[in-house]
Amino acid sequence: MFKKAVIIIIFTCLVIFGSGYFLAKAYPNFNASQTENNEMAEVELEFWGLWDNSDDWKKIIEAYEKKTYQFNGRHVNVKINYTKKDYAQYRQEIEKAQDSGKNPNIFFINNYWFDEYKDDLEPLSGNLAYEEEYKLLSYDDVLDIFSEKTIIDFVDNDLLYGVPLYSDSLALFYNKDLFQTAGIEGPPNSWIELKADVKKLTVFGEKETISQSGLAFGTGLNVNRASDILSLLIMQGGGKVIDGSGNVSLGKEIEVNTTEGIEIRNPGKRAISFYSEFSDPSKESYSWNSDQKNSVQSFAEGKLAMMIGYSYQIRNLLSINPDLNYAVAQMPQLENSTRINFSNVFSPVVSKDNNCKVEPVELTADVDCRKIAWSFLSFAIEKDNSELYLNSTGKAAARKDLIKNQIREDKDLGVFAFQADSAISYQKFSDEIDNILVKMVDDINSEREKIDEKIDEAVKKIEDLR
Numbered sequence: 001m002f003k004k005a006v007i008i009i010i011f012t013c014l015v016i017f018g019s020g021y022f023l024a025k026a027y028p029n030f031n032a033s034q035t036e037n038n039e040m041a042e043v044e045l046e047f048w049g050l051w052d053n054s055d056d057w058k059k060i061i062e063a064y065e066k067k068t069y070q071f072n073g074r075h076v077n078v079k080i081n082y083t084k085k086d087y088a089q090y091r092q093e094i095e096k097a098q099d100s101g102k103n104p105n106i107f108f109i110n111n112y113w114f115d116e117y118k119d120d121l122e123p124l125s126g127n128l129a130y131e132e133e134y135k136l137l138s139y140d141d142v143l144d145i146f147s148e149k150t151i152i153d154f155v156d157n158d159l160l161y162g163v164p165l166y167s168d169s170l171a172l173f174y175n176k177d178l179f180q181t182a183g184i185e186g187p188p189n190s191w192i193e194l195k196a197d198v199k200k201l202t203v204f205g206e207k208e209t210i211s212q213s214g215l216a217f218g219t220g221l222n223v224n225r226a227s228d229i230l231s232l233l234i235m236q237g238g239g240k241v242i243d244g245s246g247n248v249s250l251g252k253e254i255e256v257n258t259t260e261g262i263e264i265r266n267p268g269k270r271a272i273s274f275y276s277e278f279s280d281p282s283k284e285s286y287s288w289n290s291d292q293k294n295s296v297q298s299f300a301e302g303k304l305a306m307m308i309g310y311s312y313q314i315r316n317l318l319s320i321n322p323d324l325n326y327a328v329a330q331m332p333q334l335e336n337s338t339r340i341n342f343s344n345v346f347s348p349v350v351s352k353d354n355n356c357k358v359e360p361v362e363l364t365a366d367v368d369c370r371k372i373a374w375s376f377l378s379f380a381i382e383k384d385n386s387e388l389y390l391n392s393t394g395k396a397a398a399r400k401d402l403i404k405n406q407i408r409e410d411k412d413l414g415v416f417a418f419q420a421d422s423a424i425s426y427q428k429f430s431d432e433i434d435n436i437l438v439k440m441v442d443d444i445n446s447e448r449e450k451i452d453e454k455i456d457e458a459v460k461k462i463e464d465l466r
Contacts, residue, residue, distance in 0.1 A: 239267025
């Protein structure tokens with residue numbers, strides 16, 4: 001009897017010791033005493049958004065808040081405060097919050113901005129124990145859910161810093177009535193086809209004034225997202241505005257292998273020259289000038305046959321002219337070339353600073369705000385929650401499975417969803433680059449013979465931003 005009791009005691013000790021060893025290995029920060037303390041921690045995360053209203057996030061946030069979690073051995077209730085910010089002051093507000101040590105736990109950044117903010121962000125944890133405890137996505141999960149190009153702008157050294165809630169890229173909006181009147185069956189697939197269509201769609205009035213434009217192209221200030229359109233043309237031609245090392249490549253020559261051998265090209269100059277043709281009265285493709293209204297307004301009024309824009313213009317056009325008969329088509333491409341589109345999205349990221357409101361205050365040391373923030377984002381991009389978000393915001397899908405559904409069910413948004421896998425961008429280290437490119441184009445329109453000089457001036461201005 002005594003021997004049996006000793007064996008039971010030894011076995012029990014081994015079980016306890018083994019469990020403690022396993023937990024210590026699996027959870028590096030695990031403290032066995034924490035499992036004995038069930039005092040509830042009330043945690044509040046601050047979430048800053050852009051463009052999205054609070055209603056767009058309401059159901060997702062409420063679903064996450066309904067659960068009681070056990071993080072780091074402690075019961076936790078989470079409250080998420082979503083605040084929509086004004087874009088005009090947004091980056092200044094982020095900088096001010098960082099200086100004061102009161103960063104939002106989750107906030108949106110543009111895919112252009114990643115390099116600028118990277119050092120202040122917390123990547124998705126690769127620790128298996130944390131993935132299980134906080135219900136975090138693994139990096140492999142992310143690669144299964146999204147195409148590589150959809151997430152590449154937020155990846156550094158195989159660490160993921162942001163998750164794509166949606167996709168967006170430049171596409172072609174065209175007026176179906178004007179196309180029908182001109183006898184054109186459908187939208188152009190290539191730039192060569194587009195130039196031919198522009199000639200048919202542009203109508204001139206007295207003194208060669210443009211009464212109906214075929215395409216809003218060639219100028220800067222009155223073409224919506226002119227800098228992005230120009231950047232896309234440069235990329236499609238094999239060039240870059242800024243290369244992967246952060247060097248300005250706008251006016252650089254490159255070597256291109258052709259069937260006739262190596263050819264020296266200047267993709268930047270070729271793209272700028274092509275773009276400017278449409279505002280040059282001496283060219284057959286002339287269809288736009290600085291006297292025209294803003295491209296979105298002109299298109300909404302039915303005076304413009306084609307414009308280039310992002311998916312959010314669908315809602316803008318609906319608010320301006322709900323009766324407009326238009327459709328969206330894929331972005332024209334260079335013939336016999338790899339498909340290249342231009343991405344511009346905002347993604348939620350997590351602040352590296354481990355600060356959030358915890359009640360009771362003495363439990364603050366037990367709470368990792370960063371992992372809880374990533375827990376919420378992992379929850380937010382689950383399929384059902386992603387659908388809620390897309391349906392509420394009217395945005396194009398980023399998840400592979402939802403892209404397929406959107407292509408099948410939504411003829412307009414489906415175009416943007418389809419382009420997600422071919423959309424790229426570059427690390428734009430300053431928003432002022434947009435203004436420089438726009439001014440360069442308008443300066444070229446004023447002095448066409450000085451195109452090389454204007455490109456060099458733009459390159460110098462961008463370099464001076466460093």
